[in-house]
Amino acid sequence: MRGTTTILLIGLAAAPVAMADTAGSGSVEWRPVASERLMRLPTGYLERAIERDFQESPLAAALDDAGRALVDKSAGLGELQAAAEAATGPEGDALRQRFLEEKQAYLQLMGRRHDLERERLKAQRALYARLLGRIERDGAAGEDPAAARLAENRRAAQRRFEASVEKVDMKLFADGAAAESRYGSEYRRHAKAIDRLVTAINAHPLTQASEVDGQSVDKQDFLRHLATRAEADLALLDQQDLVLAYMAKLVALDAMAMADEVADREVRSADRPETRDVSAAVGFFITPN
Structure with missing residues (x-):
């Protein structure tokens, strides 16, 4: 053994x-x-x-x-x-x-x-x-392609909305009692919502520029x-x-x-x-x- x-x-x-x-x-x-x-x-x-x-x-x-x-x-x-x-x-x-x-x-x-x-x-x-x-x-x-597309989509949506407003029959607004058109108020509300969402996206941690030793890169x-x-x-x-x-x-x-x-x-x-x-x-x- x-x-x-x-x-x-x-x-x-x-x-x-x-x-x-x-x-x-x-x-x-x-x-x-x-x-x-x-x-x-x-x-x-x-x-x-x-x-x-x-x-x-x-x-x-x-x-x-x-x-x-x-x-x-x-x-x-x-x-x-x-x-x-x-x-x-x-x-x-x-x-x-x-x-x-x-x-x-x-x-x-x-x-x-x-x-x-x-x-x-x-x-x-x-x-x-x-x-x-x-x-x-x-x-x-x-440039981040996703962020670029988001910004371009936002601009295109605004252009389409503004173009549609111009085509509205102005006879709908002939009544002086209507202080503000329904289209105008909705446009401003939508625009504010879009601005808030874009701001939130830009502030999200995953869309921030990465940092190396405290410097954005x-x-x-x-x-x-x-x-x-x-x-x-x-x-x-x-x-x-x-x-x-x-x-x-x-x-x-x-x-x-x-x-x-x-x-x-x-x-x-x-x-x-x-x-x-x-x-x-x-x-x-x-x-x-």
Whole structure:
């Protein structure tokens, strides 16, 4: 049993625990599209719409699963560490070995999550670049198309209403007792309602210009900011991978040290005689046969 433990520990030390299990990473994807609908969204709603699209993807589900698995694994590590520190003898060795195996599994899970997060950030960065390219190509840099259409529709409605008023038979207003025509009063009431609605739309948080570091920016600059942030997050992920590699190195060193410790103990406890002083056997040779 102890020999088997030593072999398992040596195998654990040699295992590439820093490497994520990427075999299934290609089966989960997020492929956002720089669609016309997305292009026409207000700047304040753009990032939220992209995040909502991501949350409906298989990649988001895989990230959630990895996160839950890491939480469970982390909780189990704490309990196992306490048990390994309290136990002695063969039971203690078994728990220490199990603790090393669970730490290796934790690192593999974290590496898997890093791979998935990297896929998300790369997809975001590519989407921002496509959106920015379309805006620059189409020359729709600063103006929100939805807001522009709303303003034009409002102006067209006013023109149509004013034209219809001019066509009204003025004989309807010949009566001097009519201080104000029904058409005139309704026109002013409708115009006020339109003005209030437009004001409310312009004041809505989702139609406000987005801000970066307290400064209002247009859609182009906001997309550049999002792309830069994705690049920064990727750089931070690379740093986390380095931390993961060092943690994996420590797991390998702990496994090697424990393997040596168990092997030495097996040698010391082996039930066989050992002659260290050759002079103890002299009598066998000086006595005549």
